[in-house]
Amino acid sequence: MTSAKSPSAYEELRAIFTRLSRFDHLSAISGWDMQTMMPPGGNKARSEALAELNVLKHQILTAQKTGALLDRAQQESLNEFDRANLHEMRRQYDNAVLVPGSLVEAKSLAGARCEHAWRTQRPANDWEGFSDNLRDVVKLSREEAQIRAQAAGVSRYDALLNLYEPGMRSADLERIFGDLKTWLPELLQKVVAKQQQEPCLIPQGPFNVETQRKLSLSVMKLLGFDFDGGRVDVSAHPFCGGVPEDVRITTRYNEKEFLTALLGIVHETGHARYEQNLPREWLGQPIALARSTAIHESQSLFFEMQLARGEDFLKILRPLIIKQFGEQPALEENNFIRLNQRVRPGLIRVDADEVSYPAHVMLRYEIERALIESEIDVDDIPALWNEKMHSYLGLDTVGDYRNGCMQDIHWTDGAFGYFPTYTLGAMYAAQLFNSARAAIPKLSEDITAGNLHALFHWLQQNIWRHGSRYPTDTLITNATGETLNPRYFRQHLENRYL
Structure with a gap:
């Protein structure tokens, strides 16, 4: 024996x-x-x-x-x-x-x-x-x-x-954000000035919350969300949680306008698709986890900014909206595209357009870094927040804590170091979409036809199925041929908005 x-x-x-x-x-x-x-x-x-x-x-x-x-x-x-x-x-x-x-x-x-x-x-x-x-x-x-x-x-x-x-260091962030500061403010000014000459009609509500929910479900279905392994609910702050086998995403609805909730759904669905497509054979092991926070954000921003705000996708999104809310002048095709590509600096990060969004991230990064290094204290946050909002976006938040330094949930549970990953994610998303476009010759036609299979297959093969098998630099190099290169983000913004 x-x-x-x-x-x-x-x-x-x-x-x-x-x-x-x-x-x-x-x-x-x-x-x-x-x-x-x-x-x-x-x-x-x-x-x-x-x-x-x-x-x-x-x-x-x-x-x-x-x-x-x-x-x-x-x-x-x-x-x-x-x-x-x-x-x-x-x-x-x-x-x-x-x-x-x-x-x-x-x-x-x-x-x-x-x-x-x-x-x-x-x-x-x-x-x-x-x-x-x-x-x-x-x-x-x-x-x-x-x-x-x-x-x-x-x-x-x-x-x-x-x-x-x-592996990321603040010295890397200083270099990346330092480069952003050399060209982003001028680009923002140019885009705002250009769009002032292009009037944009705003959809007129009210927009019934239950109808918005039906619209959200139809868009999630289009984006390939697996409803047998996930659900959508309402929360004070949109998020994607749960586990790969049971993904939970949330949004928040407003009867006065529907696009914020809808694009929030698209964003969180990007997170969810990544989670739902992590390597199933390795679930329960660290290798099956998402590679990093920036890679996770790259997937949500790939869906929201690269795909959903692009003209091709907006052409298939518009009929879904009209089906739920009916025709109105603001939903005319050209106006609808302008509406979704409108650049208008605002107070709220989660509602920001992709041109002004990096300013929101840099502001938070600079404050939280100083806070953790004990260069400032909690009492200094409101004044510093207002100073940087005025410097970066020309906006005032004096006394408006709700729409200023209290708007985000991240610091409440000590998630210091998270905010920079949003802009890193936006840069990775631009780089990945550029490579996907090169790999899929008829991508524009596919998207306009509502056929997103090839695009999602590319993400599955290059990002999702690898989990944490590779370091971030290796994962991105395998997918795009190079490590993080911020120039793709700049090219994307200039091509779309100028």
């Missing part, structure tokens, strides 16, 4: 990370429920439950056994996929083992309190009340950043940026 063969260290690790992914599943769906369905009175108990779950995950991931298995697995003979998976396991472990469980719990609870309060304090324009909660989150985020920075030998902000965009 022969004894059963003991599992290898790598096989044991796979079992551990499968278990962690199941906890992540519960955490993701519970977090979605918190933002969409949960009554306000449930916040304290839910926050405590999620904090407990986060501590448990942290204990499993950082256990001495996990570290020992990682060391042993490094010596084992593994194929390319398993080696890449092991690399991602090690990265997760290294990121987690630095931070004590007590800080994980404290940050989780502070973030939940701050986010819950934000939902009522933002509409009330209550900066004073909000800033008390935000101060706690910033304090804990600085503690985490300091621990990570000392271990990695980088700045505090770079230590947090690395959690969202592995």
Whole structure:
């Protein structure tokens, strides 16, 4: 009688990370429920439950056994996929083992309190009340950043940026954003001046919310959303959550106008398609996760900006809108295209056009970097926000916290380092769409005919199916022939708007 063969260290690790992914599943769906369905009175108990779950995950991931298995697995003979998976396991472990469980719990609870309060304090324009909660989150985020920075030998902000965009440094962002500043303000001025000579009719409502929802579902179907593995709901701030097998996206409706909600749906559907098409055979393992936050944003912005605001797609979107709301002058084809390509600097980031959007990102990056590096404090945010809004976009936010420094959800739970990935994502999206167009000779005709199969197949082959198999630079080079090149973003904006 022969004894059963003991599992290898790598096989044991796979079992551990499968278990962690199941906890992540519960955490993701519970977090979605918190933002969409949960009554306000449930916040304290839910926050405590999620904090407990986060501590448990942290204990499993950082256990001495996990570290020992990682060391042993490094010596084992593994194929390319398993080696890449092991690399991602090690990265997760290294990121987690630095931070004590007590800080994980404290940050989780502070973030939940701050986010819950934000939902009522933002509409009330209550900066004073909000800033008390935000101060706690910033304090804990600085503690985490300091621990990570000392271990990695980088700045505090770079230590947090690395959690969202592995390998990216603020020096890289300074170079990229510095280049943007040399040409974007002039481009913005030219486009605004040009469009002032092109009057644009605005659709006249009201637009029934249930009808908007039907329109959203029809557009999601056109974009290939898998309704057997996902759903759409309403929240205070649009987002894509859940897990690849059960993706949850949200939007927010306004009876006075429908395009904001609709384009929000398109954006979140881009995120959802990426999640729904991650490598199924590897689900539960780190290699099956999205490569980075910027790559995730590149998919949502590929859908929203590159595809949905392009003339070809707008020609097939318009009939779907008319079917729900009927004909009106603003929906005439040329006017409808102008409406969706209108550039008008505004206060709200999520409603911004793609020309002024990078200014919103640079503003937030500069403030959050200074905040984490302790160059400024929470009380300094409103004045600095107004100063930069005036400098970048010529807009005033004095006293308007709701539409100024309180508008985003990101800082409420300590997501410092996230904002730059939006502009990086926009640049990746432009570069990817340029390569897709070169690879699909009849792409324009396909889109106009409502045939998006070839485009989505290209994304599936070049981005979605790879998960975290490759580093970001390798993934983008394989797809486009080069690493991130911001010139494609500039070319895209100039070609579309000038």
